[in-house]
Amino acid sequence: MSPPPVDFFEASLGTSDSAVSSVLRKEFVRQEEGVELIASENIVSRAVLEAASCVLTNKYAEGYIGRRYYGGCEPSDDIERLAIERVTRLFNCPFANVQPHSGAQANQAVFFALLRPGDTYLSLALDEGGHLSHGAPVNISGKWFNPIHYGLDKTSQRIDYDALASLAAEHKPKLILAGGSAYPRIIDFARIGSIAKDCGAYFMVDMAHIAGLVAGKVHPSPLEHADVVTSTTHKTLRSARGGLILSKDEGIGKKINSSVFPGLQGGPLMHLIAAKAVGFGEALRPEFADYARAIIDNAQCLAQTLLSGGYRLVSGGTDTHLVLVDLSAKQINGKDSEESLERAAITCNKNSIPQDLQPPQTTSGIRLGVPAVTTRGMGLAEIGFIGEQIVKVLDGLASHGSAGNGDIEKEVRADIIKLCKRFPLYRHL
Numbered sequence: 001m002s003p004p005p006v007d008f009f010e011a012s013l014g015t016s017d018s019a020v021s022s023v024l025r026k027e028f029v030r031q032e033e034g035v036e037l038i039a040s041e042n043i044v045s046r047a048v049l050e051a052a053s054c055v056l057t058n059k060y061a062e063g064y065i066g067r068r069y070y071g072g073c074e075p076s077d078d079i080e081r082l083a084i085e086r087v088t089r090l091f092n093c094p095f096a097n098v099q100p101h102s103g104a105q106a107n108q109a110v111f112f113a114l115l116r117p118g119d120t121y122l123s124l125a126l127d128e129g130g131h132l133s134h135g136a137p138v139n140i141s142g143k144w145f146n147p148i149h150y151g152l153d154k155t156s157q158r159i160d161y162d163a164l165a166s167l168a169a170e171h172k173p174k175l176i177l178a179g180g181s182a183y184p185r186i187i188d189f190a191r192i193g194s195i196a197k198d199c200g201a202y203f204m205v206d207m208a209h210i211a212g213l214v215a216g217k218v219h220p221s222p223l224e225h226a227d228v229v230t231s232t233t234h235k236t237l238r239s240a241r242g243g244l245i246l247s248k249d250e251g252i253g254k255k256i257n258s259s260v261f262p263g264l265q266g267g268p269l270m271h272l273i274a275a276k277a278v279g280f281g282e283a284l285r286p287e288f289a290d291y292a293r294a295i296i297d298n299a300q301c302l303a304q305t306l307l308s309g310g311y312r313l314v315s316g317g318t319d320t321h322l323v324l325v326d327l328s329a330k331q332i333n334g335k336d337s338e339e340s341l342e343r344a345a346i347t348c349n350k351n352s353i354p355q356d357l358q359p360p361q362t363t364s365g366i367r368l369g370v371p372a373v374t375t376r377g378m379g380l381a382e383i384g385f386i387g388e389q390i391v392k393v394l395d396g397l398a399s400h401g402s403a404g405n406g407d408i409e410k411e412v413r414a415d416i417i418k419l420c421k422r423f424p425l426y427r428h429l
């Protein structure tokens, strides 16, 4: 017998598709009961979530405001105008393109606008804190261009700016790219900007990880120094999932626009542009600066707790939302640590450390970030507690081998779930 027909416009997801709906329920419980320390993740407001599933998902709006290839685009124009007006105010620059589907697409669009295949550019090496889309051999940014990587000073584990300047003088790059996904320190944008000027290169900053800190004015803005700035919108910025390109140069802006569309993408994801606009609106409110400040305080607290527990941090600490733990002296690896912590309801990711002797599938580090737990309202007391639990689990791993200490994991898991119950997520879901 076939099941009774469902009402197409009225049936809820739970009624019309129990298979998908039950997995989503499971994911909600996972998010609510666990401590999320993946540095690139965050938790959006109910308002952003609502906008992300709005009726604009039905709309094609190829093109730009006032110049669309389809009819019926007036509301889409209004939404995109709101998003651009808010984000340019937030970062104090005249140009924004809010259409990139993701951070990696935003980077591709800049390369497509400013470089030709085979051109040379400089970027931070992936295993020293860079990003896949900054010239990894497996990525289009590495295959179709000629990336030269700068790295860190071996002692300070901060960017070696002198070596960067020498590379720039030697290779005469068309573009210098700054930014990364596992670099816990403030980058000297002024310094790299002046190196770029000296060799006639464009200066591009990918601020995907730190955009929310810049918006909250707890981190220097790259916009004063860079020709073009890319970002994701869903990390510390806490808006909908997607990408963003900013510039203070309207001429570069023009090139970026045609490179995003029709160069790289088709129709913009208008529902996500609506949700981006909501997130940008939230970031303009004074509470967001408090949030950004709390991220820094929490990250400092986590760093201090781990150091006190006997763990080494790459560069010795952090200026941002993340810490990179160097596990090499403890004879444990990143993969086992990630898995052991996950069994204890603490989610993070294994991460290569500078000069890592382990392959990328194993690594000698873990990356921990506090944007998501800070959004839940956790403060110094909770972060200190979480840091202590991490030390407990990792110590257990160090003394009990790669299978971890099951009893400690179980005990920590129970305490973490109890903690998380005090900081509930969306009550309407």
Ligand SMILES: *Cc1c(COP(=O)(O)O)cnc(C)c1O
Pocket (backbone or CB within 6 Å): 040, 101, 102, 103, 104, 105, 107, 130, 131, 133, 179, 180, 181, 206, 207, 208, 209, 232, 242, 243
């Ligand atoms: C996360 C990240 C990206 C990629 O963003 P996606 O939306 O996952 O494509 C690009 N650059 C940096 C520095 C990042 O951290």
